[in-house]
Amino acid sequence: MRLIQDLSGIRTPNNLESNVILSAEHVSKWYISFKRRKTVALENVNFSIFKGEKVCIIGESGSGKSTLAKILCGLITPNSGEVRFEGKKLSELNKSEKKVFRMRVQYIPQCPDLALDPTWYLYDSLAEPLRIQKICSKQDEFERVKEVCERVGIGMDQLRRKPRNVSGGELQRVVIARAFILSPEIIIADEPTSMLDPSIQAKIVRTILDLQSESNIGIVFLTHDLELAKLVSEKMFVMLGGRIVESGYTRDILKTPLHPYTKSLLMGVPPKTEFKQNSPCGFYGECEIVSEVCCQYPPPESEVYGGRKVRCWRYA
C-alpha cells in the first residue's frame, strides 16, 4: 500500500529539462523486408525520462515498445531521429562516453531463459559486467556480487549452477541483479514478468521496485498489464502501431483515458477482426468514432493539458 501512496506525490522539481537523462527525439525505425516492403516499427516517437522517474510503456505485442526499449539502450540504431543520453547524442558519443552510457543504462529482457549464456555459471554471468567494464578487483567483485545478490534475494550457492538448473523466477532475479550490479541510472525492463507465473511476478516486480526506491534510479517498465502499470509507474506512455498515442501521468490516464484505444484497453473490449491494413491511424479499423480525416492523414500529437499528450484527430 506504501507504493500507491508513493505514486501520488509528483515531484515537480524533477521535471526540468536539465534533469532529463535519456530521451528519444523523433525516432523512427523501419525494416526493409525481403520484397522491399517497408515495415514500420516506430514512427516519430518522442520520449524522455527524468532522473529517478518510474515510467511505463503500455502496448500490445507488435506495438513497437520493445523496439523503442532497445533503441533507448542503444542496442538498435534508429533510421532517423536521435537518442540523447544526458543531453549528448548517442551517435556522437566517443568510446569512453559510450562505456559510461553502457554502464548507466541497463536492459532487462523479457524472457529469462536465454538472457544468460546457458554454458556459463551464474556467478560468472553475474560478474561479467564488472569484468568487461574493468571497474573492480577480484575481491571487490565478489563483494559486489554478494551485495547485489542479497538485495535481489538469491543465495550465493545458487550462483554455482548453470541457467538450466534454476527456475525461471530465480533466473529472472539473476538477470535483474546483473542489470543492477553496475549501479545504473536507468533500468529498462522489457515485460520482465510476462513469461512467469503470477506468484513469481509479484516477487520480481517487488524486487525491482525495492531496488529502485533504494537507489533512486529511473525505471522504464514495459508491459501490457494495466493493473501492473498502475502499481509501478508515475508516468505512462501508450503505444499503438509504432506511435505513442497517449502519454501523461498514470493516474490521470487510468482515470480519464482520452484516446479511444486506451479506452478500449481499460474497458476490456476485445479486438475486432479485420485484415491487417496500413491506415494512417493505427486504431482506424477498430475505432468507434471515426471521421473522414482518420483514414487520410496520420493524427498529430496534441497536448490536451499539463503534460497530457494525445495523438487523435478528436483532440487536434
Next chain:
Amino acid sequence: MHDSRALLEYNGIEVTFDMGGLKVNALRGIDLEVYRGEVLGIVGESGSGKTVLLQATLRLLPENAKVRGRIFYNGLNILNIKEREFKKILGRSFSIIPQGFGSLNPCIRNWVQISERPMEHFGKSKEEGYNMASDLLGKLGVKNPSKVAQIYRHQISGGTLQRVLVAMGTSAPSKILFVDEPTKGLDERMKRLVIELIKISRKNFESMIIVSHDLNFLKEVSDRICVLYCGDLVEVCYKREFFESPRHPYSQALLLSLPSRGLLPIPGESPSMVTPPSGCSFHPRCKHSTTVCESRRPLPFLIDGGMVRCHLYARD
C-alpha cells in the same frame, strides 16, 4: 465408485518420469471428477503438474513417463484401452484448443485446418467442411468468414488468428473440450477476446477443462476451480468460493499476489519436483505451518462439496 454426475473421473493418478535412474513424481495421486455441464479450471504454477494431467488424459506424455491409476470416461477406463480405440474416443469425444499460433500449419488453408477433424472423424465432405468452417468463423465474430477461410495463417491478424484457433478446437461436436493455457503470452485485449470466444463455444460441449495460471481469466470462464501445487491437488471448490474465501493457504497467497490484490509475493521459493518438501509440500512457505505439516502429508478433506488438502481443516 462411479459418480453418475461425472463425465470424466480421475482416480488416483500418479505420473512418474524416469530421468535416467532419477524418478520424478510429477503427479501424486489425483482424485478428481469433471461433472457434466461444467467448466473446470485447473490452476497451478508452471511445474505444478497441470499440463502433465492434461497430457496424461490425452496420452501425450513422453516415453519416459509412467502413469498409474485410472481415468474413467463414461465409465470406461481410458488408460486401459488399446491405442486404436483411444484414437476413436480422441477423435469423436475430446476436442483440444491448442496453445499458441504455432500449431497452425502455415501451408494449409484455414478452413482445412478448422474442418480437418470433422472431415476425418465425422465423415464430412469437403464442401460441408468448408461451409462449416466459414459458419463457425462467422459465429466467432469474424467479419468476412468465407474469405478468411480461404487464406493462410500469415495473411490474417492476431485477433482473427485467435478465432481460427478456437474454431479449430470447436469444429467437431465433441463431449469435452480441453484448453491448454489459452492466454499465455497474450495481451489484455486478446485475453478478453479469448474469454468471449470460450463463452460462445461453451454451449457446444458438455464439459470443458481449462488449464491456466491466469486467475483473472479463470474467474471469467470457469465454474469450478482446482488448484495444483507440486503435483498435489490442494483445493477444489466453486469459483465464487475460491475468489471470495479460499481455504487452502496456498490459494490465499496466490490470490494476494495478483496486482489487483496488492502484488504480495508468496514467501519462499517454488518447490523442486525432484526433491519435493516432506509432509505437506506447501509447508515451507505456509504461515500456518506446524510440525504436523512437516512430517505428514495431509489427507483430502471434503468441505461443502469442495475439497481441501490441509491439516488446518483436518484438525477441526
Next chain:
Amino acid sequence: MVGIKPSFMETTGLLLISLVLVMVILSFVVGNVIFYPRSESPYSPPSQSNLLGTDDLGDDVLTLIFRGSRVSLSIGIIGSLVSTLIGTVIGALSGFCGGSLDDILGWLTDLFIVIPALPLMIVLTAYLSPSFWNVVLVIGLLWWPTTARLVRARAWQLRSSTFVEGLIGIDASKIYIVFRHILPNVLGVVLARFVLSISHAILLEAGLSFIGLSDPTNPSWGTILHFAMTRGALLQGAWWTFVPPGIAISMTSLGFILLGMGLEQRYRIGPKSLEGKI
C-alpha cells in the same frame, strides 16, 4: 547432463573406437619388438608365428596394422581437429558478425563446398609432397566447410538471442562475445561434427595413401593397402595383406560415425528440452 545414458549408437561407436585405442596402445608395447623380417620368404600365409601372415618384406602384418593404427588415428584426429577449428572460427565469425564479412566468408565456404575436394586433395598432396603433416594440412584445409555451415547457423541463431543482446548492452566487444560466448555454445555441435569428421579424415587419409600419396616411412592402413596393391599381393592371393587393413579402416570410421551421429542426435535435441518438461 544428469543421467542421460549413452545411446546404442554411441555405445557401439565407443566400443569400436576403444578397440582401436587398444591397438594403438598395444602397438607401443609389442610393435617394436616384432617389427623385423621374420619369415624367410615374402607373403607367407597366416601361421602360428605370424597370425596374419607376412607382407612382401616378410614383416608381420598384424604388427603393421597395429603400427598403422597410430598413423591412421592420429592423422584422422589431427586432420579433423584442424578442419573443425577452421570451420568453427569461420562459422562463428561469419554467423555472428554478419554483414559483408558473412558474405565473404559465406562465399568462401560455398566455394570450398562446390570444389570437388578429393581430386583437389590428390593434386595438392602430390604437389606438396606427401608427408604426415601435409596430409593433415590438406585434410584440414579442405574439409572445413560443412562444419563452418553448421556453426554459422548456430551462431546466427545465438546472435539474435537475448543474452547476446545483453552483452552488447554492457559494452562487450564482438571478439569477446564470439570467443567467450558463441563458441562455448556451439561446442556441442562442434564436438559431434569433430567426431564425425574424424571418420571422414581417416577415410580420406586411407584414400590418399592408397593411391600412394602418403608418407611411406610411416605406414598407415592405407599405405599397407597401397603396397599390397603395387607389390603383387592381389595377384598372389595374399589376402591377409589387404583384407585386415580394409576391415580396420572401415571399423574405425564406422566407430566414429556412430559416435558422431549419437552425439549429433543428443545435441540436436539439446539438453534443455530433455530436462525441461515435467
Next chain:
Amino acid sequence: MKKTYLLISAGIIIVAIVGVMVSAPTGFFNPNQTTQQTQNVTRTLTIGTVNVVKTDNYVKDYYMGIFSACFILDPLARVDASGNIVPYLVNWTTSDSKVWRLTLIVDTKWHDGQRVTAEDVAFTIMYLKQKDPNYATHFQFVQSASALDNRTVEVTLSKEWNSFVVGLAATRLMPKHIWSSVAEPASYTGNDRNVGCGPFVYGGFDAASGTMTFLSNKDYWRGPPNVDKVILKMYTTTDAMLMALKKGDIAATYAYAKGIDPIYVPSLLEDKNVTMIILPNFGVDNSLWFNCMRYPYNMTEFRIAISYALEYSDYVNYISAGYAKTPTRGWIPDCWDYYVPKPKLMKNASYAGEILSSIGFLDRNGDGWREYPNGTDFNMRILARSDISESLKLAELVKRDLEKIGIRTQIVTADVSTFQTITQNTKDFDSAISRTTFWGMIMYAGAGTLYFDNRNMGWANVGDPVYHSVVDEIIKTANQTRVRELYAKLQDLYAENMYAIPLYWGKIIQPYRSDLVSGLVYDTMYGILGKDTWFSVVVK
C-alpha cells in the same frame, strides 16, 4: 546475388563441357592407314604395358618416344646381343674420332612415300641436339652435321669422342620434310607427326581406353613384318596387366628396359601357358648412391663401412624374390664382356662398426645412435622414388640395416621429376636409391660413367681427379684393347672407393603366352619390341 551464382555455375558447366569435347580422343585418325589392309586374315598381336602414354607426340612423351622407336621409326644404329653398337640404317667411319662420316646403307622410303636421304640424317642429328633436351647428352660434342651427298653425312665433333656411335643407336631418324618447319616439336599436333620409316605405320591412339594401334609397313626395307597389326594396351597397374595376361587378353607384357617385378613370378608360374624369358640385366637393378661431395659421404672409409652393414641376401629374397644375385664390389654386372671378377659384397656388421668408430662416428651420449665426430647428432637421409614401391621397400630394408649399426636413418621420398632435379641438378641429398638401364650404362664413356661423373648426370657426384682422368681417356681412345683395360681400371676404382653400392644384380623377366605367340627375340635395348622380333614372330 542468386543470379550471379547461377551465371557463374552455368559458365563453369559450359567450360567443362567444351573442355571435355576438345580434349576427347582424336584417336584412330590417320590418313595413311587405309591402303594397308589387303590380307583376309589379319595377324594381330596384342601387347600389354604399364608404360602409359599420355599424348602421342614422341618428342614430348617419353614412352611415346620408346614405342615410336620400336614401331614407327628406325634407329641409325643398333645394339647387338653382347652390347656392341652395330650399323642399322647407317655405317660410320672415322680417322681421328672427331670427324665422323655416316653412310646410309639401306634404300628405304618414309610412310608417306618420300625417299629417305642423307639430308634426313643430318637434319635429325642437328634438330634433336637443338630441340630435344633428351639428346643434349648424346650429341653434346656435336658441332655440325651436313649431307655431303644423297648417302653420306659428315659430323664434326668438338673433341675426340668414341662413344658418339652410342648416340646413333638412340637416334630415331626423323623426316626432314615434315619437321624442318616445326619450331616447337613438343607441341606439334600435325597429322603427319607420326610418319616414320619403321616396320609399322602409326594406327592411332585412344587415350580413354589406353590402346594404341600399329599396322604393318608392307614396304619396309627388310620386308613386311610377320604381323599385320600390333595393339598396345596400357595398364596403370602391373596387377591388372598380369591378370589380362593370365586371361589371354594380351599375348605378352612389355616394360622398357625392364621385365616384370620378380615378386609376380610365383603366381605366373602357376599358369602353364605363360612362359618367361629370363635374361641378364645389363643395368644395375638398384644401387645406393652416395653424394660423394658431401661430408661424411665423401669419406671412402665411411662408404665402405656402409657396404659392410647391408644384408644383401634380404634384397635378393624380398625385393626380387630370388631372381637376382648378390653383386660384387666392382659394381658392373657380370653379364658385360669387360666384367672383372671382384669379391662379393657381404655383410660384416661388426667390421662396419669398427670402421665407423675409427673415423670418429661413435655413440657418445649412449642413446644408441652414432654421432658426428664433433658430437652432434648424425642422421643419414636416403632419397627414394615415391612412385616406385620397390624403391621404397628397398630403402626401408637399407634403413633397418643401417639402424642396426647405429646410424640414424631417414627416408626422404620424391616423385620422378623432383628426384631427377635433386640428383642431377641441386645435389641436395645424402644418398639415393635408384636403378640404371642398359642404355645409361653405355652412354657417355660407358660402364656407368654417366651416373658417376659429376661432370655429367653424376648421381654419385664423383669429382675424383683419378676417376675423371680415366673417363677422359676412354672418351679419347679408339683402341678397343686399351678401352677394356680402362674399364677394368674403372671397376678397380668402383671396388676401392664404393661411390655407389650395388644392392642386387637382377634379371629381366619377360613373360608371354606361348599359346598365343612364339618367336619373340630379345633385344638388349628395346626388349621384345626390338626390330628382329617382327621377322621371326609367329602369331597363333
